[in-house]
Structures are given as structure tokens and as C-alpha cells.
Amino acid sequence: MLLISPDSVEEALDCAKAAEHLDIVDVKKPDEGSLGANFPWVIREIRDAVPADKPVSATVGDVPYKPGTVAQAALGAVVSGATYIKVGLYGCTTPEQAIAVMRGVVRAVKDYRPDAFVVASGYADASRIGCVNPLALPDIARRSGSDAAMLDTAIKDGTRLFDHVPPDVCAEFVRLAHEADLLAALAGSVKVADLGALTRIGTDIVGVRGAVCQGGDRNTGRIQPQLVAAFRAEMDRHAREHAAAVAPAS
């Protein structure tokens, strides 16, 4: 699946123009961090702006180790219309802290909307910010009752997912997530050139912003519907080629 992250209602409308090429519209506020949370009314307006059959995701923020605060924020996101709730476990330094935060989120979200999907996100560049190790995420997600484990990059300085977590370690991340019956989501300045590896390792959700913004710039560029379409075409091409390569010879 392809998850695209607009930062405003205007950009969400551009995503809506490319709706057939994407699977999830992810609301965030990049100027508040990699998984910066946007306002409830922005989530609601974006929910209203994109086709009803496209799920809207919302990031709850690069959160501190404050389980009550984060649970309440997650409830705000689901009440506002998001059905994928992503939490960036920025301030959690141990798996136990991360599990406590995610358990609160899962309960707050699913008590309100049992079919909502909870995503526990860590950071590929965890060593730069001192949060939980990327490979701990699948177990954190499993033990908290989350539905997916994700990695993004915390520091958007041009370094990419594979600069911090090479493809073989991402493959292990995906394997651990699948073993725990979770979806595996990967992001972090992902480019078209990364799609072959992401497909081969079985990534379920690829998250992007910069690669589909004008000039490849997630901050100053705006999401371009034709770049979303082109990115999707490459994803589909890799998926077809991979399926053909692993299909048993008849």
C-alpha cells in the first residue's frame, strides 16, 4: 500500500486528484517533527476532502513517554475522523516505556472505534535521538495490541531509511512484524530507487512525502498528483516483477 502525507487541506486536495494511485492519506504537520501532529479540524477537513473509500491516517506526534497524554491525543485523532492512528515513540528509551504508551493508545482508540488501525512507529535513526531500537518495534507493537509496526526517520536532513537501517535489517524488521501478525510499514525519505528493495523484502505499507513533492523537497515543495501517479506506477511495476520472479515455474 502507498501512504502519502499531505500537511494541509490544500495538499490533501491534490492527493484527492491522485486518489486512484494511493491507498492511505496521512495527515501530519511536518514543521512539528517527523511525525508531527496536525490540528483536529485539519484531520476532519481532510477526511471530508478525500474520497470516502480512502482511509485517513493521522500522526499523533513525536510523542514523549507520557502514556496518558498520548492516549488522549490518539483519541482526538480518531474522533476527528482518522482510522489509522500513527504514534512516533520519540521519547521512549526502553521497550517497556514504548509498550506502556502504545497500550494506552490502543485502548483509547479501539474503545471508541474497534476497527481503527493502530501503528506503532519507531525511527530508523534511533541512535541519533536515543529512542528504542528499530528492531524492537515489532515486539512493541505485538505486546501492545497494535496492528502495524513502522519505521520513519526522525531527522529529515536528506539521509534516508536505508542509510540508517540497511535493506537486510529492514528485511528482518518485516519478517519480525509478519511473524507477529502485524503489517510492516517503512518510510524515511524513500525514493523511487528504493522501491525494488522495499518490494523484495515484503513491505506492506510504503510512506512517502518528499519523493512526491515538487523538487523532491518535503518542506518547500507541494505534493504533485503526477508524481504520486508516477511513484505508484513504479511500485506496481516492482510488485509485478517480483511476483513473476517468485512464481513457481509451470
Ligand SMILES: O=C[C@H](O)COP(=O)(O)O
Ligand atoms: O509517513 C511518511 C513520511 O511522511 C515520509 O516523509 P518523507 O518521505 O518526506 O521522509
